[in-house]
Amino acid sequence: MIPLLRLVNVKKRYVTGSAGEILPVRDVSVDIKRGERIGLLGKSGSGKTTFLNLVGGVDTPSSGMIYFNGRDLGELSSPELAEYRRSEVGFVFQSFNLFPTLTVGENIMLPLDLLGIHDENRARAMLEAVGLDGQWDKFPEQLSGGEQQRVAIARALVKSPSLILADEPTGNLDLETSNQVLRIIDEVCRDRDATLIMATHSLESLWLADRIFRLQGGSLIEQPRSGSREIVP
Amino acid sequence: MPWLRRLPVLLGLNLRYYRSHKLLSILCILGIALGVGIVVAVELINSSAFSSLSASVDFLSGRATHSVVSGFGRIDEKHFPAIWTHPQVEAAAPVIEVMATAVETGDEPIRFVGIDPLLDGEFRGFSTVREDSGDFVPFLTERPPRMLLSADVMKQHGLRVGDTLTVSAAGVEKKVRIHGTIPAGDGLGDHLAVLDIAAAQELFGRYGELDRIDLIVRGNVEELARTLPLGLGLTDRGERKATLQAMLYSFQLNLTAMSLLALFVGVFLIYNFSMFSVLSRREDMSLLITLGSDRRELVGAFLAESLALGIVGSILGISFGWLVGWLSIERVSSSISELYFHLRVQELHLTASIALRGLTVGLAATLVGTALPALEVAVTPPVLGMKRRTIEDRAHGLKWILLLSAAACFLGSLAAWWASRYSVFWGFASAFGVTAAFALATPSALSPFSHYLGAWLKRWMGSLEGFLAARTIRASLSRTSIAVAALAVALSMTIGVDGMIHSFRESVRRWLDGALLGDLYISPSTTRWAHPLPNELIEMVYRHPDVEAVERYSTHEALLKGKPVKMRVVDGKVLKHHSTFHFLAGGRDAWDNLVAGGIFVSESLRFRLGIDVGDKATLKTPEGDRAFPVVALTRDYSTDQGALHIDRAVYERIWNDRSVQSVALFLKPGASTADIHRSIVHAFPGLDRTVVSNTKMKEDIFVIFDKTFAPTATLKGVSLLVALLGVATALTAILIERSREMTVLGYLGVTRREMAKINVYQGLIMGAAAFLISCACGTILTYVIVHAINYRSFGWSIDVSLDPWVFLKTAVLTTLACLASCVYPTYRLSRGRPLHLEEE
Numbered sequence A: 001m002i003p004l005l006r007l008v009n010v011k012k013r014y015v016t017g018s019a020g021e022i023l024p025v026r027d028v029s030v031d032i033k034r035g036e037r038i039g040l041l042g043k044s045g046s047g048k049t050t051f052l053n054l055v056g057g058v059d060t061p062s063s064g065m066i067y068f069n070g071r072d073l074g075e076l077s078s079p080e081l082a083e084y085r086r087s088e089v090g091f092v093f094q095s096f097n098l099f100p101t102l103t104v105g106e107n108i109m110l111p112l113d114l115l116g117i118h119d120e121n122r123a124r125a126m127l128e129a130v131g132l133d134g135q136w137d138k139f140p141e142q143l144s145g146g147e148q149q150r151v152a153i154a155r156a157l158v159k160s161p162s163l164i165l166a167d168e169p170t171g172n173l174d175l176e177t178s179n180q181v182l183r184i185i186d187e188v189c190r191d192r193d194a195t196l197i198m199a200t201h202s203l204e205s206l207w208l209a210d211r212i213f214r215l216q217g218g219s220l221i222e223q224p225r226s227g228s229r230e231i232v233p
Numbered sequence B: 001m002p003w004l005r006r007l008p009v010l011l012g013l014n015l016r017y018y019r020s021h022k023l024l025s026i027l028c029i030l031g032i033a034l035g036v037g038i039v040v041a042v043e044l045i046n047s048s049a050f051s052s053l054s055a056s057v058d059f060l061s062g063r064a065t066h067s068v069v070s071g072f073g074r075i076d077e078k079h080f081p082a083i084w085t086h087p088q089v090e091a092a093a094p095v096i097e098v099m100a101t102a103v104e105t106g107d108e109p110i111r112f113v114g115i116d117p118l119l120d121g122e123f124r125g126f127s128t129v130r131e132d133s134g135d136f137v138p139f140l141t142e143r144p145p146r147m148l149l150s151a152d153v154m155k156q157h158g159l160r161v162g163d164t165l166t167v168s169a170a171g172v173e174k175k176v177r178i179h180g181t182i183p184a185g186d187g188l189g190d191h192l193a194v195l196d197i198a199a200a201q202e203l204f205g206r207y208g209e210l211d212r213i214d215l216i217v218r219g220n221v222e223e224l225a226r227t228l229p230l231g232l233g234l235t236d237r238g239e240r241k242a243t244l245q246a247m248l249y250s251f252q253l254n255l256t257a258m259s260l261l262a263l264f265v266g267v268f269l270i271y272n273f274s275m276f277s278v279l280s281r282r283e284d285m286s287l288l289i290t291l292g293s294d295r296r297e298l299v300g301a302f303l304a305e306s307l308a309l310g311i312v313g314s315i316l317g318i319s320f321g322w323l324v325g326w327l328s329i330e331r332v333s334s335s336i337s338e339l340y341f342h343l344r345v346q347e348l349h350l351t352a353s354i355a356l357r358g359l360t361v362g363l364a365a366t367l368v369g370t371a372l373p374a375l376e377v378a379v380t381p382p383v384l385g386m387k388r389r390t391i392e393d394r395a396h397g398l399k400w401i402l403l404l405s406a407a408a409c410f411l412g413s414l415a416a417w418w419a420s421r422y423s424v425f426w427g428f429a430s431a432f433g434v435t436a437a438f439a440l441a442t443p444s445a446l447s448p449f450s451h452y453l454g455a456w457l458k459r460w461m462g463s464l465e466g467f468l469a470a471r472t473i474r475a476s477l478s479r480t481s482i483a484v485a486a487l488a489v490a491l492s493m494t495i496g497v498d499g500m501i502h503s504f505r506e507s508v509r510r511w512l513d514g515a516l517l518g519d520l521y522i523s524p525s526t527t528r529w530a531h532p533l534p535n536e537l538i539e540m541v542y543r544h545p546d547v548e549a550v551e552r553y554s555t556h557e558a559l560l561k562g563k564p565v566k567m568r569v570v571d572g573k574v575l576k577h578h579s580t581f582h583f584l585a586g587g588r589d590a591w592d593n594l595v596a597g598g599i600f601v602s603e604s605l606r607f608r609l610g611i612d613v614g615d616k617a618t619l620k621t622p623e624g625d626r627a628f629p630v631v632a633l634t635r636d637y638s639t640d641q642g643a644l645h646i647d648r649a650v651y652e653r654i655w656n657d658r659s660v661q662s663v664a665l666f667l668k669p670g671a672s673t674a675d676i677h678r679s680i681v682h683a684f685p686g687l688d689r690t691v692v693s694n695t696k697m698k699e700d701i702f703v704i705f706d707k708t709f710a711p712t713a714t715l716k717g718v719s720l721l722v723a724l725l726g727v728a729t730a731l732t733a734i735l736i737e738r739s740r741e742m743t744v745l746g747y748l749g750v751t752r753r754e755m756a757k758i759n760v761y762q763g764l765i766m767g768a769a770a771f772l773i774s775c776a777c778g779t780i781l782t783y784v785i786v787h788a789i790n791y792r793s794f795g796w797s798i799d800v801s802l803d804p805w806v807f808l809k810t811a812v813l814t815t816l817a818c819l820a821s822c823v824y825p826t827y828r829l830s831r832g833r834p835l836h837l838e839e840e
C-alpha cells in the first residue's frame, strides 16, 4: 500500500538579503501512512512551520519530491495546489486565524462552501463534535481562546480531509485548555481516520502521537516513544 | 518645550511610514491636488474672464472718460454734432461695433469697429497704424472699403495686406480689402478689424446708426448728462465693466459651487487616508506612549505630517488648476460668448492671491479631513492590542449619532430651501445639506445592505467571493462607508446635475415647440449680433405665393431700471394664430393686449427686476421714457438677463426702426419647403445655410444651450475622479489591513484568482451601494438644483422630468469606474508575496 505522504530528499532553501542562505529543511525523506499521528518537535526556527507548509502545498521545495497518495505535488500548478489544500488538507494554527468578519457558523461552513458542499447540518454536527453547539451565530472574538481554537479545529476537519496539519495548536492556550483541545483533536482524527502532523514545543502534548520526529539542523530524526503515550493527562 | 525637540524623531518615524505606504500617500495627495486644482482653475477662469473683459473695455475705450449710449441699443447719428460741440465735451468720436464672421476666417467671429479716422486719433491709436504712410483718403473712400486687421487673424489665416476678406452679415456677403495690420498688443487687439464708420454702416446695413459716442469730458458730467437728447445716457467704463461682469455673476457662481463640490469630495479622501494611517499605526503609537512619549507630541507630529501632505497636495493642485484653467479657458470663453457677450480670454493670470487661496482651501480641507483622526490620536490608549474590531464597534456605535446628524442636515436643508427665496446661497446650502444628510446616513445603510447582499449572493448566486467581499465591507465599515459616502456624493451630484440638465432641455424643448411653429426660418447665425436682413428679402418673402404668413423678428438691447434686458420685437397679430406660447400669467387675450401696446416679460426679468403682470415698465425710447403695461408673463430660457416682447407695429412707430433680423415663414397647406428654400437661395445665394427648417432651427438653438453646460461637465468629471481615488484608497487600505485573512484563505485553498475576485466584488458592492444612495439623493438634488438654485440664479422655472437614461448612464459609469479603481489593488493581490503566515 502506498503511503499517504512520501518525502524524498526534500530540501528548502531561503535566500535572504541580510542573513544569506537559510536551509531549514536540508534533506528530508520520510513515509507517513494513512491514519498515522505524527508529533513534530524542534527548537524555534528549526523549520517546523516550513515543513508543514511544504507538506500542505503552501510552499514548494527547492529540491526533492513530495508525493501525496502517489501524486507528485511538484507537478501541480498553483490552482491545482489550491485545489489540493481545499479538498485534502486541514490547517490548524497557533493563533487560530478565524475570520473575524464571519460568524462561527460561517467560519466552519467556509471550507464546505469552497468545495461546493452547502451542507449546514454537517457543519453544525462538527461544531457539536468540538463541544460548542449553541455558539453558531457568535463572532470569534466573543469566544475564549480555547473555544476559538476548537472552532478552528472544526473548520479544519469539517470537510473530512485526509491530512491535518496543526502548527502549535496549543501554543496560545493554558494547560487545561490545551488538554481539552488535544483530546478533541485526538477524537475527531480517530473518528475520521485522518492523518495528523502536529508541530509542538510541549512534550506534554505528545501523548496523542503514534510517531515522534525532531527537526534538527534541517534533518528529520525519529525519536523513540519513551512511554509518553501513558502520560495521558 | 521639550516635546518639540522630540518632534523630529517622531516625524522621522512617520516619514518611514509614508515610504512604506507610497501608493496610499500618493492617492491622498492626488485627492487634495484635484480638489484644490479645480477650485484654482475656476478662480483663474473667473478672474481672467473679468480681467479680459476689463482690459478689452479699456482697450476699446482708449482715452475716453465717458461714453454716450442709448437706452435702446443704437444712437441716431444726427445727434452727434450737438454732442461733439457741447461745451462740456473736449473730444468726441462716434463708434459702431459689430461682431461678424468672414468666409476666409471661418466660424470665429471678428469684432468690426467702425470709427471716424479724423476724430478717433484723440482716443485710440488705430488711425496711425497704416502701412502705406499715405493719407486717409483711400481708407475713407475707396471701393471695396478698406480696413485694418489684427495681426493674429492675418497670421492665423495666412492673409496679407492687399487681400480681400468676404464679410458675411445676415447672409449677405460683402468684400473688404485689408489695408494694414493692427500689431499684436498683449492679445488685446486680437480678432479685431477697424474700418471707417460709414463703411461699417454700409457693410452691416446700419445706415445712420451709431452704437456709442466716446467722449473726453472736460467739465461738469451731470450738466452734460442732463442735456443729452432723449433716450440717451452717459456711462463711464467702470460702469460698463460692472454691467458686463454682473451678467456673468450666476454663470460664475455655479462654476464656483461645482468646484467646491470637488473639494468636498476630496475631504472624504483625506479623512479616509488619515484615519487609515492613524489606525494602522495605533499599536506603534501605544507603544510610543508606553515608552514615554507624550500625547501632545503624537498629535503634533500627526498634524505636522498632515499639513505637509496638505501643502504638497495644494501646491500640486495649484499647478494642476493652472493646467485645467488653461485647457478649459477656450470652452468657457466660447460659452460666455454664446450666452452673454463676445469675450476672448487670452491668458490666465495666476496671481499670488489666487495661489494663496488655493493653498488656504487645500489646507482647510486637509484640516477638516484630519480633525477626527487627530482626535483619534489624542485618545490613543496606552495599552497595546486595541483591535480593529473594537474600532469598528465604535463606528457601529456612532451610527445613531450619525443618523441623528443626517436627520438634522436634512431638516436644515429643507429650511435652507425655504430660505433660498432670499438668496441663492441658501439654495447651495440646501443642496449641500441634502448631500451631507445622505453621506452621514451611509454607514447605517451600508451595514444592512452589505449584510443582506452578501447572504443573497451566497445563497442565490452561489458566489462565495461575493459573500466574503460583502462581509469584509461590513467589517471595515469605518473605512468603506467613507469611501461609499464620497462616491455617493459625487454620483448624486452627477445625477442631480444631469437630471437638472435633462429637465432644462425638456422645458426648453416645450418652450421652443410652443414658440417656434414656422415651417422655414431665415435666421442667420449672426442674428445674435443683430445684423438686419436686406429689405428686398423681406419684400420677396411677403410676395411669395406659397407663404401664408410671415413673422418678422428682431432683438435689441434695452435698459429697464438701468439694467440691460433683451427686447424682442415680434408680430403679435401673426403669432396670435401661429404660436402656442405657454403663458405663466396673463394668458387670456395676451396677443391682443400686446398689439394694443402692452409688453410681455420673461420670468427672468420678473425675477431680476421685480416687474410683474399688471405693473408698468418704463423703457427708454427716442421719444424719452415711456411706460408700457406688462400684460403677460412668458417662459424664456435664452437669456438670464431677462427679456420682454413688444409688438412690431408699436416698436416701429416709437423707435422708428424697421430692421428685421430673422423671419419665420408659415406656408400654405401643400406648399413645399424645398421649393421656397430654392427660390430664396436663388435670389440671395449667401443665404444658403441661413434658410433652415423648423427642426434645424431648434437644433441650432440646442447647440447653444448645450454649451452652457460644457464647463459643468468637466467639473463633474473631476469630482467623480476624486471619489474614485477614494474607492481605490479604501480598497488598498482594506487589502493591507486584511492581508492576513487573505493568507488564511490561501491556506484554505482559495486561489489568487478567487482572491482577486473577492477584491473586485468589494469594489462593485461599494459601487452598487453608492449608486443606490445616489439615486435617491440625486433625485432630490435635481429638485433642489432646479427650484432652489437654478430659479434663484437665473430666474427661470423648470419642470422637473426624470430621465431613466441618466440613471442608467450613471450605473454603467459607476460599474466601469469601480472596476477601474479595482485594477491596481487586484493586480497587487495577484502578484503578492507567496503565501506565508508569520505567527504572532
Ligand SMILES: Nc1ncnc2c1ncn2[C@@H]1O[C@H](COP(=O)(O)OP(=O)(O)OP(=O)(O)O)[C@@H](O)[C@H]1O
Pocket (backbone or CB within 6 Å): A014, A015, A016, A022, A024, A042, A043, A044, A045, A046, A047, A048, A049, A050, A051, B836, B839
Ligand atoms: N519566507 C521566508 N523567507 C526567509 N526565511 C524564512 C521564511 N520562512 C521561514 N524562514 C526562516 O526559516 C527558518 C525556519 O523557520 P520556521 O518558521 O519554519 O521555524 P519554526 O520551527 O516554525 O519556528 P517556531 O517554533 O518559532 O515557529 C527560520 O530561520 C526563518 O527565519
Ligand SMILES: [Mg+2]
Pocket (backbone or CB within 6 Å): A048, A049, A050, A167, B839
Ligand atoms: Mg513555527
